[in-house]
Amino acid sequence: MSYYTITLKLHQPGKLKRExxxxxxxxxxxxxDYLLREAEKEGLEAEEFRNGGKYKLTKWVGKDLSxxxxxxxxxxFKDSLKLDxxxxxxxxxxxxxxxxxxxxxxxxxxxxxxLKTLRPIFFCRCDVNRDYxxxxxxxxxxxxxxxxxxxxxxxxxxxxxxxEESCLKYIHKSGxxxxxxxxxxxxxxxxxxxxxxxxxxxxxxxxxxxxxxxARLIQRNGAFxxxxxxxxxxxxxxEPETFMGVSRGPGNSLSVTVTDANGGVVEIQTVVLQGEKRxxxxxxxAEIYLAAKRIVExxxxxxxxxxxxxxxxxxxxxxxxxxxxxxxxxxLRKSTYQAFERIxxxxxxxxxxxxxxxxxxxxxxxxxxxxGLNSKKSISSKEMFLCVSxxxxxxxxxxxxxxxxxxxxxxxxxxxxxxxxNGASGIRLSNEILGLDLQMTxxxxxMIHLNRNIKDLIQEAKDGGIYRGGRxxxxxxxxxxxxxxxxxxxxxxxxxx
Ligand SMILES: [Zn+2]
Numbered sequence: 001m002s003y004y005t006i007t008l009k010l011h012q013p014g015k016l017k018r019e020x021x022x023x024x025x026x027x028x029x030x031x032x033d034y035l036l037r038e039a040e041k042e043g044l045e046a047e048e049f050r051n052g053g054k055y056k057l058t059k060w061v062g063k064d065l066s067x068x069x070x071x072x073x074x075x076x077f078k079d080s081l082k083l084d085x086x087x088x089x090x091x092x093x094x095x096x097x098x099x100x101x102x103x104x105x106x107x108x109x110x111x112x113x114x115l116k117t118l119r120p121i122f123f124c125r126c127d128v129n130r131d132y133x134x135x136x137x138x139x140x141x142x143x144x145x146x147x148x149x150x151x152x153x154x155x156x157x158x159x160x161x162x163x164e165e166s167c168l169k170y171i172h173k174s175g176x177x178x179x180x181x182x183x184x185x186x187x188x189x190x191x192x193x194x195x196x197x198x199x200x201x202x203x204x205x206x207x208x209x210x211x212x213x214x215a216r217l218i219q220r221n222g223a224f225x226x227x228x229x230x231x232x233x234x235x236x237x238x239e240p241e242t243f244m245g246v247s248r249g250p251g252n253s254l255s256v257t258v259t260d261a262n263g264g265v266v267e268i269q270t271v272v273l274q275g276e277k278r279x280x281x282x283x284x285x286a287e288i289y290l291a292a293k294r295i296v297e298x299x300x301x302x303x304x305x306x307x308x309x310x311x312x313x314x315x316x317x318x319x320x321x322x323x324x325x326x327x328x329x330x331x332l333r334k335s336t337y338q339a340f341e342r343i344x345x346x347x348x349x350x351x352x353x354x355x356x357x358x359x360x361x362x363x364x365x366x367x368x369x370x371x372g373l374n375s376k377k378s379i380s381s382k383e384m385f386l387c388v389s390x391x392x393x394x395x396x397x398x399x400x401x402x403x404x405x406x407x408x409x410x411x412x413x414x415x416x417x418x419x420x421x422n423g424a425s426g427i428r429l430s431n432e433i434l435g436l437d438l439q440m441t442x443x444x445x446x447m448i449h450l451n452r453n454i455k456d457l458i459q460e461a462k463d464g465g466i467y468r469g470g471r472x473x474x475x476x477x478x479x480x481x482x483x484x485x486x487x488x489x490x491x492x493x494x495x496x497x
Contacts, residue, residue, distance in 0.1 A: 007227045008225065009193045010225065027072045032085060073154065123216070131215075149186075152184070197343065200346065243260075244259075249400070271291045305408065309358070372410075375387075418496050429446070436454065454484065458485070466478055
């Protein structure tokens, strides 16, 4: 089972609905803060957590405290509030148990009692009569959300059945249509707006409403959003048989190379993008979607494992190559390539192929695919790559995608080397590039121990901002980390030396 969150914007709520959303969030935040301060006062500590985890912590909010929460008008989301509180407290206590230096969760109120920020309202279930539910209007292809934000006292008087809402159906396993028989309504109904990728997920929810799990109501820059958690069913994944590297190419294009399991080139192609190169308001142009669609179709027909450049860290130096400098020859922008990656990721998922692997783009335009020599001297002209060592020739524009396609084969050939030294005090395992230095005492399982320690080292390197360094030794380390992360289980690729 895997989880995914989609964020949907509440589309232009009117004045009354805005006020309801705003005050619901304020009430929720104050009630949440009240629970935290009570927990702090009563010294809710690790003992409670140890004796039963987060569900015990929901019980910590007893009848009396629960009744006191009513002063904040939080009746519609009390279950969720308790769970939200329990989850927050259990993460805090868990960190504390691990000996981390964490402070008790801070207050949302300033000294004058004003709210510093708003806490997103948590909805612990998708239901037709409480919490939240999504609705669909098939005729107009529009989506709505129903949010239970009001209590009996603040409920709205029904203003008659509105014709625009008559074709609405719940996206819920009950398959009901909304009935409006209560004279007073404790919910508000709002249309939603979103992008193409979110819509694709919503369409899947129409067929599988069980996918809809919890949600959070968020306020950002004065607008309201609903972040919905989806549980994606495990689908039968296609087992990849070939590799497909997709790199930036010259001009406004992507280069695509498909190789077989042994690295032999099966097909090479460029996908040229015609129009806009820039993202408009963060949204990629339509042709990026089209390019992603074509590449996914090809990946399906070849059953390819798609390999992309991870441009977030090191550059591929494609901008230096100029491929024959000039306006038309400039490479695809990094932001456009990254937008393409995001689109490709969910399209591949829909097609039943594994997510693309992102690898270090370091040297992909200067490394010989045949002998592996990385030298800028081999770039013989704007168009050609001629290896100074083995003489192999390639068209420069395809070189990046060929090297990407071969990356996993290269990784696989070249296992992670761990040095083993037998000393007086036991076995010592080390890897210089990774900074691994491990003393085994003889009672632990080596692989479990290695797995945990290497993962910790990787996390530490990432937390320390390794890829912002750019120094040679860090570059090596970062390459090795990406290699390790490209394996489902890297412990199968360890060689002891
Ligand atoms: Zn060569």
